[in-house]
Amino acid sequence: MKILVTGKGGREHAILTALSESPSQPQLFAWPGSDAIASLATRVDAPDLPALIAFMKQEGIDLCVAGEEAWLVKDEGLANMCETAGIPCWGPRKESAQLEASKTFAKLFLKRHGIPTADFTVCESKAEALAAIKEYPTVLKFDGLAAGKGVAVCPNAEEAEAFLDDVFTKLLFGAGNLIVETCLTGPEISIFVSVCDDQYHILMPARDYKRIRDNDQGPNTGGMGAVASRDLADAALMQRIEEEIVKPTVQGLIKDGLRYRGFLYCGLMLTPQGPMVIEYNCRFGDPEAEAVLPMVRGDFEQYCFAAAQGKLAPELISFAEGWSICVILASAGYPASSRSGDAICGLEQVSDARVFHCGTRRNPAGVYETNGGRVLAVVAQGTTRTAARDQAYANADKITFDGQQRRTDIAKMHFE
Ligand code: AMP
Ligand code: GLY
Numbered sequence: 001m002k003i004l005v006t007g008k009g010g011r012e013h014a015i016l017t018a019l020s021e022s023p024s025q026p027q028l029f030a031w032p033g034s035d036a037i038a039s040l041a042t043r044v045d046a047p048d049l050p051a052l053i054a055f056m057k058q059e060g061i062d063l064c065v066a067g068e069e070a071w072l073v074k075d076e077g078l079a080n081m082c083e084t085a086g087i088p089c090w091g092p093r094k095e096s097a098q099l100e101a102s103k104t105f106a107k108l109f110l111k112r113h114g115i116p117t118a119d120f121t122v123c124e125s126k127a128e129a130l131a132a133i134k135e136y137p138t139v140l141k142f143d144g145l146a147a148g149k150g151v152a153v154c155p156n157a158e159e160a161e162a163f164l165d166d167v168f169t170k171l172l173f174g175a176g177n178l179i180v181e182t183c184l185t186g187p188e189i190s191i192f193v194s195v196c197d198d199q200y201h202i203l204m205p206a207r208d209y210k211r212i213r214d215n216d217q218g219p220n221t222g223g224m225g226a227v228a229s230r231d232l233a234d235a236a237l238m239q240r241i242e243e244e245i246v247k248p249t250v251q252g253l254i255k256d257g258l259r260y261r262g263f264l265y266c267g268l269m270l271t272p273q274g275p276m277v278i279e280y281n282c283r284f285g286d287p288e289a290e291a292v293l294p295m296v297r298g299d300f301e302q303y304c305f306a307a308a309q310g311k312l313a314p315e316l317i318s319f320a321e322g323w324s325i326c327v328i329l330a331s332a333g334y335p336a337s338s339r340s341g342d343a344i345c346g347l348e349q350v351s352d353a354r355v356f357h358c359g360t361r362r363n364p365a366g367v368y369e370t371n372g373g374r375v376l377a378v379v380a381q382g383t384t385r386t387a388a389r390d391q392a393y394a395n396a397d398k399i400t401f402d403g404q405q406r407r408t409d410i411a412k413m414h415f416e
Pocket of ligand 2: 208222223284285286
């Protein structure tokens with residue numbers, strides 16, 4: 001079996017690793033992949049989606065697994081183009097991926113199907129947004145793909161004004177609307193669901209840590225770490241999430257004629273009123289994938305292959321007991337910027353942990369160096385949260401590069 005994964009980051013490194021550890025050992029390809037991914041998969045050099053599809057047809061790729069979100073909504077959409085070419089794709093069609101690409105689309109979907117979410121107003125200008133803000137803190141969201149950085153939780157008018165200037169005056173994220181949302185409170189949880197038409201399978205839950213500094217201080221990032229365990233949510237909570245969020249979401253997709261085959265990420269806040277949807281993503285989370293996927297047992301390859309063809313078979317995989325913890329090592333300047341070219345030391349000293357490469361490259365001497373904001377994901381498992389945490393941090397300590405940033409409270413904050 002030949003499988004191609006789209007993307008180049010830590011999530012894709014983790015997906016490819018899980019596929020490579022499947023019993024049938026598929027032949028793997030990655031587009032565009034990375035220097036680190038090249039040890040697992042053949043990198044495909046295609047300038048655009050049409051060229052990628054042509055490559056997949058010519059190579060006889062049996063399955064395309066969508067990693068990054070951007071390709072799902074580019075051109076006619078990765079999944080739609082695969083479908084036309086007769087290649088099974090584990091990732092949703094363009095029209096369905098609007099759930100992530102357009103926050104307005106997602107909010108209207110949630111409202112239409114009675115799924116709990118924060119109240120909101122869609123605004124087209126700074127003046128409209130200022131008029132829609134009823135109280136502080138308020139939540140402002142740029143309506144489009146912004147790599148996890150288009151959201152600001154603003155404690156006061158000054159910060160709201162500054163973010164509105166970023167969006168409407170400086171056009172930092174490009175053109176687009178803005179959503180003003182009621183600020184919710186409570187712990188967050190990431191629920192991953194494999195959705196295959198009207199069938200669904202809820203995977204192991206995770207929690208990510210989005211702010212750059214300890215104790216949730218500083219700006220939002222793509223994610224500075226994650227913790228995954230079945231123990232993150234008890235049976236009663238999972239039942240409630242299934243009934244109030246997952247089922248109506250899957251039924252809503254069917255009612256709206258939005259065919260969906262792929263991972264769906266429900267970002268929830270566990271508010272005093274119950275679980276509410278903060279956002280949908282039409283892919284696995286990053287860095288949650290790096291924490292969850294090492295816990296998968298069974299045949300992940302056959303699971304994805306069958307589901308992409310309309311047969312969801314939850315019995316093909318299971319999830320390990322215990323805890324999995326991912327600590328992100330980020331580069332200097334992140335998230336406002338990122339510094340590339342800092343040599344990474346100590347990778348070879350890592351033991352009893354996995355390292356997924358989020359943003360690295362090999363320099364001409366063959367040494368890995370930083371190449372992006374999030375650089376590495378150090379991941380360890382343990383029977384207890386503290387054992388997994390100690391193991392992850394002990395290994396993270398071995399890896400050094402200039403300007404490294406990381407949080408020290410992954411899997412600690414919200415638990416102790
Ligand atoms: P999003 O990109 O929509 O997931 O938002 C990024 C982060 O902003 C979330 O993970 C939350 O931490 C925070 N956030 C988003 N919406 C809200 C909300 N309505 N109330 C409080 N925090 C929010
Ligand atoms: N961990 C957040 C995301 O994948 O968007």
